[in-house]
Amino acid sequence: MLCLLGILPAYRVDRIHCKQISLQLNFQGNTVQFDPLSPDNTAAYRHWRDSKQRAYENGAHTQLIELDARTPDAESLSRLLDACGRFNFVLYRLAEPALGDKVFVRELGQQLGLQRLDGNLCSDEDNITSIQVMQTGRHTGYIPYTDRQLTWHTDGYYNDPERTIRAMVLHCVRPAASGGENLMLDHEMAYLQLRETEPRFIQALAQLDVLTIPPNIENGKQIRPAQSGPVFSLDAHSGSLHMRYSARTRNIEWKQDALTCEALACMGELLNTNNPYVITYRMQAGEGIIANNVLHNRTAFSDAEAAEQKRLLYRARYYDRVKPLESPQ
Numbered sequence: 001m002l003c004l005l006g007i008l009p010a011y012r013v014d015r016i017h018c019k020q021i022s023l024q025l026n027f028q029g030n031t032v033q034f035d036p037l038s039p040d041n042t043a044a045y046r047h048w049r050d051s052k053q054r055a056y057e058n059g060a061h062t063q064l065i066e067l068d069a070r071t072p073d074a075e076s077l078s079r080l081l082d083a084c085g086r087f088n089f090v091l092y093r094l095a096e097p098a099l100g101d102k103v104f105v106r107e108l109g110q111q112l113g114l115q116r117l118d119g120n121l122c123s124d125e126d127n128i129t130s131i132q133v134m135q136t137g138r139h140t141g142y143i144p145y146t147d148r149q150l151t152w153h154t155d156g157y158y159n160d161p162e163r164t165i166r167a168m169v170l171h172c173v174r175p176a177a178s179g180g181e182n183l184m185l186d187h188e189m190a191y192l193q194l195r196e197t198e199p200r201f202i203q204a205l206a207q208l209d210v211l212t213i214p215p216n217i218e219n220g221k222q223i224r225p226a227q228s229g230p231v232f233s234l235d236a237h238s239g240s241l242h243m244r245y246s247a248r249t250r251n252i253e254w255k256q257d258a259l260t261c262e263a264l265a266c267m268g269e270l271l272n273t274n275n276p277y278v279i280t281y282r283m284q285a286g287e288g289i290i291a292n293n294v295l296h297n298r299t300a301f302s303d304a305e306a307a308e309q310k311r312l313l314y315r316a317r318y319y320d321r322v323k324p325l326e327s328p329q
């Protein structure tokens with residue numbers, strides 16, 4: 001049943017009717033309720049699908065929004081929220097790139113409803129991570145801290161549910177000498193494309209044990225247990241569709257039923273062939289990405305010789321989603 005709910009933000013509706021999911025249709029405050037894990041091709045699903053596809057038609061998802069780092073104005077913030085509501089990600093550019101420090105990243109997140117920062121083994125003390133090539137320390141075991149390609153993933157796919165990553169800010173302080181592009185795909189569009197190919201793919205990828213990440217063992221000591229869970233799930237906290245995925249081929253265990261294998265092959269095609277919803281962007285100094293943990297990757301890169309010219313990104317990961325545009329907070 002189609003249910004347009006006027007000005008109520010989607011996540012609030014979901015908290016009231018917690019057995020039903022609401023996905024935000026557009027920035028004008030209309031939401032539509034359907035269960036994205038059910039294969040029923042309901043009018044509500046079709047309405048959501050059509051709205052989602054229409055939002056991409058004029059290329060608005062590729063826009064870069066200019067920001068004043070000192071005092072982002074209300075209109076710019078609204079445009080960021082608007083884009084995140086429609087595409088689950090947005091690109092921004094600071095008028096003065098030199099002002100893009102960690103304080104800016106933290107304050108920008110706060111203005112978008114991103115309060116609860118995730119810490120991880122490689123975070124700095126302020127829980128904002130400096131992503132750069134590291135030659136020493138525990139970082140060396142992790143591909144983000146090398147100049148190698150990062151395959152498609154959503155962040156925190158190895159986390160337990162209490163530490164679900166719902167959003168992130170990725171801010172470029174310095175780009176690499178060459179390479180280091182980011183590719184992004186709105187996970188709701190990946191869901192839509194999979195479902196339009198074969199609705200049962202969604203059910204396969206919603207199985208609670210479809211994706212298992214083996215334990216993380218460092219020097220013989222387990223520092224994270226095995227983590228098993230679905231690819232697609234309903235996030236009751238935010239009333240949204242959550243995706244948990246990694247295209248890595250080592251240290252990952254997929255359920256081996258036939259439908260899951262087919263679904264994963266389809267996902268591989270969506271990510272690696274000419275998908276019109278994938279955007280590729282190489283961030284310059286002072287530019288960044290805000291995203292509701294969409295699918296993303298990074299190409300390999302080459303750093304400059306001088307230390308002060310090497311690629312440096314700040315990454316903040318959050319347990320919150322970017323707030324809806326119409327939220328009064």
Ligand SMILES: [Fe+2]
Nearest residue numbers: 153154155296
């Ligand atoms: Fe990532």
